[in-house]
Structure formats: structure tokens, C-alpha cells
């Protein structure tokens with residue numbers, strides 16, 4: 001049954017009576033709209049109901065005044081195979097995160113695979129296998145329909161440009177965190193980042209102290225020299241560089257500033273503030289860095305949103321953009337924005353029952369996690385009231 005639900009196209013879906021529509025775009029975070037029309041998984045109209053063609057839908061979702069946002073994109077995850085993580089030996093963690101509003105996960109390397117190959121042929125084979133397996137996983141009905149963009153090789157000494165060309169030709173689009181393999185020097189990393197970029201492969205670098213025994217320190221000098229597309233967990237994973245060093249990265253690089261849940265929370269807050277002050281909020285993107293030594297957090301992305309809104313004093317609708325539209329743009333993804341032509345990946349939210357906040361955005365500003373009432377991926381409902389968030393005050397209903 002699960003397989004059929006994914007292979008099946010959504011047909012025409014009308015989402016109506018939206019109380020608050022968060023666009024994912026931090027320049028225009030709130031849309032003047034109460035209706036979205038979807039056809040076969042793609043947004044075809046966004047606006048006021050009277051202005052949209054809502055005729056003959058296969059499905060109607062009545063939001064009953066709840067909010068809708070683009071599905072959350074976790075910029076930094078460590079999947080291995082299927083919906084299993086050997087790090088904490090847990091099953092079903094990806095599906096659990098879907099109940100926390102996550103509709104896309106990006107791999108920063110399948111590093112937790114026991115016996116992970118370190119020889120170059122093995123590194124390439126694993127990346128290609130992981131890319132294929134996670135791409136096919138959704139059709140197999142595993143992982144709650146979450147789009148897991150994986151197959152992110154951890155680069156090792158001795159790789160040459162042809163290796164990156166081979167990976168790109170095989171469909172690999174990401175590098176795992178630079179620094180987790182044997183390439184740790186800035187000049188060596190810079191050469192491989194440039195090769196990767198030339199072949200359309202995006203790169204991320206580990207930033208800060210070692211995460212677990214066996215990984216190492218990557219300081220601001222190496223990060224700047226390597227010039228990867230994403231400054232991975234700029235707030236450490238967990239051990240952060242000094243705030244002064246992080247400021248240097250904010251000021252001397254123009255690359256994405258990735259803030260993660262499994263990092264230093266103080267530096268997370270300070271980095272977000274610093275990016276606002278430097279007028280470069282578009283560079284801020286969010287992730288969890290899970291699974292990790294500190295576990296798997298199905299609500300990690302929502303917790304990051306509540307943390308940064310409440311403690312860094314950034315409006316919640318902007319922080320949602322850090323977790324959606326900013327990632328779409330920094331990583332050239334189609335999903336992450338509510339806009340005609342984009343995939344219909346949504347999270348439906350409301351303030352949690354008994355929150356002290358007056359409404360959803362106020363509740364997040366006060367540090368509360370919102371309640372998820374529904375998650376939709378490619379126009380298909382993947383869950384209704386979340387089993388993991390605090391209960392939403394109001395939830396959407398499938399009216400037809």
C-alpha cells in the first residue's frame with residue numbers, strides 16, 4: 001500500500017482556508033494567500049480562493065485556519081542505508097523526522113557505515129550505491145516519503161579530477177564533509193573542491209573540533225582556503241571554533257553558513273545574530289547533523305527554528321526561511337519555496353495546545369515548538385496529526 005501511495009501521482013489537490021502562508025523566502029516571508037492548487041505534485045496556483053481554479057479536484061484539504069510552510073529541508077544529515085542508523089542503532093528515524101515537518105534531507109556523508117571503505121574505488125562505489133539506494137527508497141515506501149539526497153563521498157588523499165568526473169557522470173551531486181577523511185589540509189581540499197565544482201558537485205566542509213574519536217579539527221584558516229560551498233556546522237558539531245573565528249568566517253567568506261542542532265547552541269545564536277548584523281541572512285541555512293553521538297532528534301529542525309527565533313530574536317517567519325528557501329537557493333533545489341512550479345512539499349502547523357503564545361508565530365518567538373497537523377510531499381499526504389510534536393491547537397482535515 002505504501003508503495004502504491006508514492007508511485008501514484010497526486011492529481012489535482014486544492015488546499016484551502018490557509019490561515020497563514022509562509023513562503024520560505026526571507027524577503028517576502030508571508031504571502032497574501034489562503035489557497036494553493038497542486039497538480040501531480042507541482043504547485044500550479046497560489047493566491048486567494050476566488051482567484052484560483054479550484055474546480056474538479058481529486059482531493060481537498062481544509063486547513064481550518066492553520067498555517068502552511070514549505071516542508072523543512074535538513075541541510076546536514078548522516079544517513080547510511082534505508083531507514084536505519086548504525087550510529088545509535090535506530091530504525092525508522094527518517095520517517096520520525098517527517099513527523100517533525102522534514103520533507104527533504106541532505107547527506108553530509110554516509111560516514112557511519114561500519115567498515116566504510118577508504119580506498120578510492122570503494123569511496124566511489126559507496127557514493128554511487130548510496131545515491132541510487134536513497135533515490136529508490138521512496139518508491140520502495142521506506143522513510144515516510146522523505147526525499148533523501150545522498151551519495152556524498154568523503155574525499156580521501158590520492159583522488160584526481162577524473163574521479164570527480166566519474167562520480168558526476170554516475171549521478172553524484174554532493175561531497176560528504178571534507179575533513180572526515182584523510183584530506184585535511186586547506187590546499188589539498190581547495191583543489192578537490194574546485195574539481196568537484198567544475199563537475200557540478202556541491203561541497204561541504206566540517207568546521208570545528210572533532211565530532212567523535214577519529215575525526216579531527218578543521219579551523220577557520222582551512223575552511224577559508226578550502227572554499228567549499230557550505231561551511232558545514234559553523235557552530236561546531238559539537239565543539240565550536242571560538243566566536244571570533246566564526247565571525248572571521250562570516251566576514252571573509254560568502255559561502256553558506258550552516259547552523260546545526262547537534263552543535264554549540266551559544267554559537268548558533270551568536271552566528272545567526274551576526275549574519276543579520278552583517279546583512280547576509282540569505283547565507284544562513286539550518287540542519288541537524290543527525291544521527292550523531294548526541295542522537296537522532298525528530299524535532300531537531302523545529303527546535304532550531306524555536307531556538308533561533310526566541311534566543312536570537314529573529315522573527316519566526318524569517319527563521320522558517322533559513323530552513324527552507326535559503327537552502328533551496330544555496331543548494332539549487334526546486335523544493336523549499338511556496339511558488340508556482342515548485343514541488344508541493346508542505347508542513348501544516350499551528351501553535352501547540354496550551355502554548356502561552358497568542359498565535360503560531362508568537363508561540364515560536366516565545367520558544368515553543370509548533371504542532372504539526374499534516375505533512376505533504378509531492379502533493380501526497382504523508383501524515384496527519386504528528387505523532388511526535390506537541391499537539392497542534394487546530395489541524396487540517398481531508399475534506400474530499
Ligand SMILES: [Zn+2]
Pocket residue numbers: 177206207211232233237
Ligand atoms: Zn562534521
